[in-house]
Amino acid sequence: MASYDFVFDALGLRDWCDKDAAEGGGPMTMDQLLGQAAGGDGSAQTSIWDLPFPSLDALHDACNAMPQTRNVTKGLEEAFLGVKDSLKFILDPLTQPLSWMLEGALYGILNTPWYFVVPLLLVVVWAVSRSSKLVAFVAACILGMAFIDHYDYAMQTLSIIFVCAFLCVLFGVPIGIAMSRSDGMQRGTIPILDMLQTLPPFVYLIPLIFLFSVTEPKLYGIAIILYAIVPVIRLTDLGIRLVDKDVIEAADAFGMTERQKLFGVQVPLALPTIMAGVNQTIMMSLAMVVIASLVSAPGLGVLVLRGIRNLELGVGLVAGLGIVLLAVILDRVTKASLARINPEQSD
Amino acid sequence: MGEDIKVSIRHLYKIFGSDPLAALQDVKAGMGKPELLEKRNHVLGLRDINVDMRAGEITVIMGLSGSGKSTLIRHLNRLIEPTAGEIEVDGEDVLAYNDEQLRKLRRERMSMVFQKFALLPHRTVLENAGLALATRGYGREEFESEANRWLDRVGLGGYGNHRPNQLSGGMQQRVGIARALTSNSEIMLMDEAFSALDPLIRTDMQDLLIELQKELHKTIVFITHDLDEALKLADHLVILNEGEVIQQDEPQQILLHPSDPYIEDFISDINRARVLRVRSVMEPNPNAEGASGDVEADDNLESVIAKAQGDTNASFRVMRDGKPVGVLNMKSLVRALVPTKASENGLRSTAA
Ligand SMILES: Nc1ncnc2c1ncn2[C@@H]1O[C@H](COP(=O)(O)OP(=O)(O)OP(=O)(O)O)[C@@H](O)[C@H]1O
Ligand SMILES: [Mg+2]
Numbered sequence: 169m170a171s172y173d174f175v176f177d178a179l180g181l182r183d184w185c186d187k188d189a190a191e192g193g194g195p196m197t198m199d200q201l202l203g204q205a206a207g208g209d210g211s212a213q214t215s216i217w218d219l220p221f222p223s224l225d226a227l228h229d230a231c232n233a234m235p236q237t238r239n240v241t242k243g244l245e246e247a248f249l250g251v252k253d254s255l256k257f258i259l260d261p262l263t264q265p266l267s268w269m270l271e272g273a274l275y276g277i278l279n280t281p282w283y284f285v286v287p288l289l290l291v292v293v294w295a296v297s298r299s300s301k302l303v304a305f306v307a308a309c310i311l312g313m314a315f316i317d318h319y320d321y322a323m324q325t326l327s328i329i330f331v332c333a334f335l336c337v338l339f340g341v342p343i344g345i346a347m348s349r350s351d352g353m354q355r356g357t358i359p360i361l362d363m364l365q366t367l368p369p370f371v372y373l374i375p376l377i378f379l380f381s382v383t384e385p386k387l388y389g390i391a392i393i394l395y396a397i398v399p400v401i402r403l404t405d406l407g408i409r410l411v412d413k414d415v416i417e418a419a420d421a422f423g424m425t426e427r428q429k430l431f432g433v434q435v436p437l438a439l440p441t442i443m444a445g446v447n448q449t450i451m452m453s454l455a456m457v458v459i460a461s462l463v464s465a466p467g468l469g470v471l472v473l474r475g476i477r478n479l480e481l482g483v484g485l486v487a488g489l490g491i492v493l494l495a496v497i498l499d500r501v502t503k504a505s506l507a508r509i510n511p512e513q514s515d
Numbered sequence: 516m517g518e519d520i521k522v523s524i525r526h527l528y529k530i531f532g533s534d535p536l537a538a539l540q541d542v543k544a545g546m547g548k549p550e551l552l553e554k555r556n557h558v559l560g561l562r563d564i565n566v567d568m569r570a571g572e573i574t575v576i577m578g579l580s581g582s583g584k585s586t587l588i589r590h591l592n593r594l595i596e597p598t599a600g601e602i603e604v605d606g607e608d609v610l611a612y613n614d615e616q617l618r619k620l621r622r623e624r625m626s627m628v629f630q631k632f633a634l635l636p637h638r639t640v641l642e643n644a645g646l647a648l649a650t651r652g653y654g655r656e657e658f659e660s661e662a663n664r665w666l667d668r669v670g671l672g673g674y675g676n677h678r679p680n681q682l683s684g685g686m687q688q689r690v691g692i693a694r695a696l697t698s699n700s701e702i703m704l705m706d707e708a709f710s711a712l713d714p715l716i717r718t719d720m721q722d723l724l725i726e727l728q729k730e731l732h733k734t735i736v737f738i739t740h741d742l743d744e745a746l747k748l749a750d751h752l753v754i755l756n757e758g759e760v761i762q763q764d765e766p767q768q769i770l771l772h773p774s775d776p777y778i779e780d781f782i783s784d785i786n787r788a789r790v791l792r793v794r795s796v797m798e799p800n801p802n803a804e805g806a807s808g809d810v811e812a813d814d815n816l817e818s819v820i821a822k823a824q825g826d827t828n829a830s831f832r833v834m835r836d837g838k839p840v841g842v843l844n845m846k847s848l849v850r851a852l853v854p855t856k857a858s859e860n861g862l863r864s865t866a867a
Contacts, residue, residue: 418633420594422647422698423621436637 170229297504325467344404388460407441527600532557578755647698
C-alpha cells in the first residue's frame with residue numbers, strides 16, 4: 169500500500185490505475201530501492217507524520233498510470249531532440265558566419281608575426297585612451313606573457329573576445345535602442361535578459377552541445393555572446409531613457425525627425441552609459457571564454473582546464489594570472505576611453 | 516502696430532488622464548479642478564482658453580506654478596495635443612497639420628526658448644545656435660555665418676567653439692535665444708525663459724529682449740510667474756489660474772481695473788508709480804493747456820511725481836509725438852497709485 173492509494177480510490181480511478189499493473193509499474197526508483205534495502209516493502213501504512221509530498225514519484229507508487237519524474241526529464245529531452253534537427257537546419261546557416269569570423273580571427277592573429285600584432289594592439293590602446301601610461305602597462309603585460317610563452321594563448325583569448333564583443337555591440341545596441349523606444353518591447357525583452365543573466369554559464373552549454381558539434385567555433389561563440397550581450401542591451405536602453413527630457417523636448421520643438429533625434433541627440437547623450445555597457449560586456453566575454461574552453465574554445469582557458477584536470481598547479485596558476493592581466497588590460501582600456509567621452513560632453 | 520492676429524486659441528481644453536474625453540463632459544458641465552481630480556482622477560490642465568496673439572507683440576502669460584502656463588504654450592507647437600479646441604496660426608488650423616506640416620511649422624515658423632535652456636551638451640555653442648538650420652538640412656558652412664551673427668547680437672561673439680556647460684547660466688540662455696533667433700521664425704515661444712537666472716542677469720536679459728523686439732518685431736509668447744517681468748515685457752497680458760484665463764488685457768488696464776480678487780491680490784504689492792503710464796491715468800483732451808509743464812504719454816508716474824516735486828495741485832499737459840493728447844492732474848495720479856483692493860478694505864496695507 170502506498171500513501172496516496174486513498175486518493176485514487178476515492179476518485180474511483182483504481183481501474184484506470186491498475187490497467188497496466190501487469191507490466192510491473194516500470195523500473196523502480198532510487199527511493200524504492202533504498203526502501204527495500206532497509207527491509208520494509210516501502211509501502212506499509214504509515215502515520216500521518218510520514219506522509220510524503222504528493223510528488224509524481226509518490227503518486228506513481230499509488231497508481232501505476234501516473235508518470236514518474238524521470239519521464240518528465242526524458243520527455244523534455246526527447247522533445248528537444250525532436251526539434252533539434254529542424255532547429256539546426258535554421259540555425260546552422262545563420263550562425264555559420266560566426267564560425268568563419270572566429271576561425272578567421274584566430275588564424276589571423278596567430279599567423280601574423282608578433283612584431284606586427286603587438287605594436288598594432290598598442291596603437292589601438294593609444295587611439296582609444298590617449299594615455300602613454302596605459303600603453304606602457306599594456307606593453308609590459310603582453311610582452312611579459314610572451315616572455316613566458318603564453319603569447320599564443322593570450323592572443324587566442326583576445327581575438328575570441330574581440331569577435332564576440334564586437335558582435336554583442338553590433339546586435340546589442342540596436343536591441344537596446346528598440347527597447348528604449350517601445351515599452352512593450354522593453355516588457356517583452358527584460359525577462360529574457362533576466363534569464364540570460366541568471367542562468368549559470370555552464371547551463372548555456374548544454375543545449376548548444378546538442379545543437380552544434382563540439383569542434384565548431386560557433387558553439388562557444390554563441391555561448392559567449394548570449395552570456396555577454398545582456399549588459400550592453402540593458403545599458404543602451406537605460407542610457408537612452410535617461411537622456412534629459414528637456415533636451416528631447418527642445419529637439420522636438422525645433423522639428424527634428426525621429427531619426428535626427430535618435431542619432432543626433434539620444435545616442436550621443438547616452439554614449440557614456442552605452443560604453444559602460446560595452447565595458448561590462450567585454451568583461452563578461454572574458455569570463456565566459458574561460459568556461460567555454462570546456463567546449464574547445466582555445467586560449468588561456470585551456471591551460472586552466474589542464475591545470476584542473478591534470479592537477480598541474482603551476483600551469484593553472486600562471487594561466488589564471490594571465491587571465492587576470494587580460495581582464496585588467498581590457499577594463500582599463502575601455503574605462504579610459506569612457507573617461508575620454510565623458511568630459512567631452514558633460515563637465 | 517499690427518492689428519492682425521498671428522495666433523488664435525479658441526475654446527481650448529486640456530485634461531490629463533486615461534479618458535480625457537469622458538472627463539471633458541464633466542468639465543464642460545462645470546466640474547472644477549479639485550473635484551475632477553478627486554472624482555475622476557483626471558487633472559484639469561486648461562479650461563476654455565480663448566486668446567488672440569497679435570503679430571509683432573509680446574503676449575505674456577502669467578500665473579502661479581501649476582496654473583497651466585507650460586501646458587498652454589506647448590499647445591501652440593503641439594508638443595502637447597489638446598483635448599478639445601482650435602488653434603490657428605496665420606489663419607491655418609494647426610491641429611489639422613500632418614507630421615510633415617507640423618515639422619515645417621516647428622522648423623520654420625516657431626522657435627522656442629526653455630526655462631532650463633535645454634541646449635545640446637555634446638555640441639558646441641555655434642552648433643547649438645545653428646540647430647534649427649542644421650535640422651532643416653543645412654551644412655555647417657551654410658549656417659555658420661547666420662549663427663555667428665546672432666551669437667554676436669546676444670553678446671556671445673567668440674564663444675562659438677565653447678561647450679554650453681562651459682558657460683554661465685545667463686550665457687547659456689543667450690545661446691538659447693540665439694538658437695531661437697537663428698531659426699528666423701516669426702513666432703518665438705519663451706517658457707519662463709529667465710526664471711532660472713539671478714535677478715541682475717534677468718534684468719539684463721529682459722532689456723536684451725526688449726531691444727531685440729524693437730528691431731525684429733517678432734510675435735513673442737512669453738511665460739512668467741513674475742508680475743514685474745510680465746509688466747515690463749507685456750503688450751498683452753493673460754492671467755491664468757487653475758487652468759483658466761481670469762483676465763486678459765493691456766497690462767495698464769489690468770492694473771487699473773482688476774476683474775477679480777485674485778488679481779487684486781496679485782498686483783497689490785507692486786510699485787504702481789513705476790509701472791503705470793501717464794496715458795492710462797490722464798484725461799484725454801487734445802486742446803489741453805498744461806499749467807506745470809509737459810509730460811510724455813509713455814512716461815511712468817514716478818517721473819511725473821519727480822517733476823511735480825510732490826505738489827498735488829500740479830497738472831501737466833500730456834504729449835505724444837509732439838502733439839497734446841490730454842491732461843494729467845496730480846490728484847488722479849495719486850488716486851491711481853492706490854491699489855483697488857487696498858482702497859476698499861485696507862487688507863494689504865494693514866498687513867504691511
Ligand atoms: N503630463 C501630465 N500629466 C498629468 N498632469 C499634468 C501633466 N502635465 C502637467 N500636468 C498638470 O497640469 C497642471 C499645469 O501644469 P503646467 O506645467 O502647465 O504648470 P505651469 O503653470 O507651467 O507651472 P510651473 O510654473 O511650475 O512651470 C498641473 O496641475 C500639472 O500637475
Ligand atoms: Mg511651467
